[in-house]
Amino acid sequence: MEILFPLSTAPSQNPSENGGRLINAYAETAPQGARSKAIYRRAPGLDAAFTVGSATYRGSLLVGSILYVANGDKVYSVTKSGSSYNVDVLTGDLSGEGLVTMAHNMRATKQIIIQTTSGPYDIQATTVAAFVDSDLPSSTMVAYQDGYFFWCATNGRVTASDLNDDEVNANSFVTAESAPDGLVRVVPYRRDTLFMGDYSTEVWTNAGSTPFPYERQTVLPIGLFGLNAVAGYEPGFPGPLVFVGQNCVVYRMGAVGQMEPVSQSYLERLISQISDRGTLRLFSFISAGHHFVALTTPDWTWVLDTATGQWHERESYGATTWRVGATAYAFDEWLAFDKDSNQVYRVNDRNPREATHPLIAEIVSAQHPSFPARSVITRAAFDFVTGVGMDRGIDPIESGPRVSISWSDDGGRTWGNPLLRNLGTQGEYRTIDIRNCGRTKREGRQWKIRCSDPVEFSLLGGSMFGDSRL
Numbered sequence: 001m002e003i004l005f006p007l008s009t010a011p012s013q014n015p016s017e018n019g020g021r022l023i024n025a026y027a028e029t030a031p032q033g034a035r036s037k038a039i040y041r042r043a044p045g046l047d048a049a050f051t052v053g054s055a056t057y058r059g060s061l062l063v064g065s066i067l068y069v070a071n072g073d074k075v076y077s078v079t080k081s082g083s084s085y086n087v088d089v090l091t092g093d094l095s096g097e098g099l100v101t102m103a104h105n106m107r108a109t110k111q112i113i114i115q116t117t118s119g120p121y122d123i124q125a126t127t128v129a130a131f132v133d134s135d136l137p138s139s140t141m142v143a144y145q146d147g148y149f150f151w152c153a154t155n156g157r158v159t160a161s162d163l164n165d166d167e168v169n170a171n172s173f174v175t176a177e178s179a180p181d182g183l184v185r186v187v188p189y190r191r192d193t194l195f196m197g198d199y200s201t202e203v204w205t206n207a208g209s210t211p212f213p214y215e216r217q218t219v220l221p222i223g224l225f226g227l228n229a230v231a232g233y234e235p236g237f238p239g240p241l242v243f244v245g246q247n248c249v250v251y252r253m254g255a256v257g258q259m260e261p262v263s264q265s266y267l268e269r270l271i272s273q274i275s276d277r278g279t280l281r282l283f284s285f286i287s288a289g290h291h292f293v294a295l296t297t298p299d300w301t302w303v304l305d306t307a308t309g310q311w312h313e314r315e316s317y318g319a320t321t322w323r324v325g326a327t328a329y330a331f332d333e334w335l336a337f338d339k340d341s342n343q344v345y346r347v348n349d350r351n352p353r354e355a356t357h358p359l360i361a362e363i364v365s366a367q368h369p370s371f372p373a374r375s376v377i378t379r380a381a382f383d384f385v386t387g388v389g390m391d392r393g394i395d396p397i398e399s400g401p402r403v404s405i406s407w408s409d410d411g412g413r414t415w416g417n418p419l420l421r422n423l424g425t426q427g428e429y430r431t432i433d434i435r436n437c438g439r440t441k442r443e444g445r446q447w448k449i450r451c452s453d454p455v456e457f458s459l460l461g462g463s464m465f466g467d468s469r470l
Helices: 265-272
Strands: 021-023 025-029 038-042 045-051 057-063 066-071 074-081 084-089 101-104 112-116 119-124 127-130 141-145 148-152 157-161 168-175 185-189 192-196 201-206 214-220 241-244 250-253 259-261 281-287 290-296 301-305 310-313 324-330 333-338 343-348 361-364 374-384 402-408 419-422 432-435 446-451 458-469
Touching (some): 021 025, 025 310, 025 361, 038 361, 045 084, 057 101, 057 333, 112 141, 141 185, 148 185, 185 241, 241 281, 281 324, 281 333, 290 324, 374 402, 402 432, 419 432
Parallel strands (some): 021 310
Antiparallel strands (some): 021 361, 045 343, 066 074, 074 084, 112 119, 119 127, 141 148, 185 192, 192 201, 201 214, 241 250, 250 259, 281 290, 290 301, 301 310, 333 343, 361 446, 374 432, 402 419, 402 446
């Protein structure tokens, strides 16, 4: 009997209802002709890159070859020369709380706007200061498209700047008024800009109009869960757009207006239990050809493979959530910002650690019920890529890496003691079998695979053999 491992993580409200889980591991389609349809790999690790500031991350923006990072009440410029990062602090303070939004235009000398909860700021050379324009009303975020800055207000008003300028015409504004729900965020996506409200989204397109340059095209009946509940539009990420609707459903949008639900009921329940919607963040990154969007909160992190619609969970060592809270594409690499410190990482699919911490891959199979029949399992065989140790690596975690295997016969409520199996040192072929695995119960048999040793981890599948019992 084939042991069925899930392509997408599938926990449930009650443990015994689960369909398997993927934690710090994901399923990748195997090459045609391979001995399995899927290969299970460890999620990408993190290289420690540099530190910025002394507080926590608030936002970032790449402008040419300079990455600007808001950290605490300061803004820093980051450049890279070879493998070295150079971090300099800008003069002036940044007020407000929480995450900020940042945008720049296409002028030869770029105009850079930062929107905080207490008002807008701009960056000029090495100085950050309050941005003042008497024609700009109070706003919650800033975005850029087609030569225009756009400021968004909760009352539904969107104000546009002059073309390729940060000056504002007092009459260059519109109000999203298809529904009386105000506005949460303005999101530039491909050739359109989405005015996303509490329960509706208006699609606006550059029509060359005056004084406001855009005109409304259509209205979508879904709003945005929170200010930071959308990703996939960021520079360096080609899409699709992924966002959490006000109904707690996660949507994937390819062409504008074509929204496909990609969440499962358990994730939707998790989202519905968030008391402070501002704590939900979405961000995108690319690793080993996979275009991922992460949904993260202080309590959990789920990651979507946007091409397949498959999910896996992320848990940093000693935590129930991922340490990463935001990403940015800069210097031809994906940088990841720590939620709780000033540390910045590089996303690296070849690193089996998160900086100095273990990255524990965990794969839990489906339950294989044959209710109410039972089976005596005489042998279970697991198809790992073996011989992945390093002769000159750290002993034993690199030179003699091992994987732990355990099973549950009550739907994942309890698990037996894990059995350790050696994955083999460099070039060594190993057979990973477990014999005399006992008799299943009415709920069937569920297997758990875990690997913390920092070596290449690849699982192609497994089978179990036995006799049925009534």
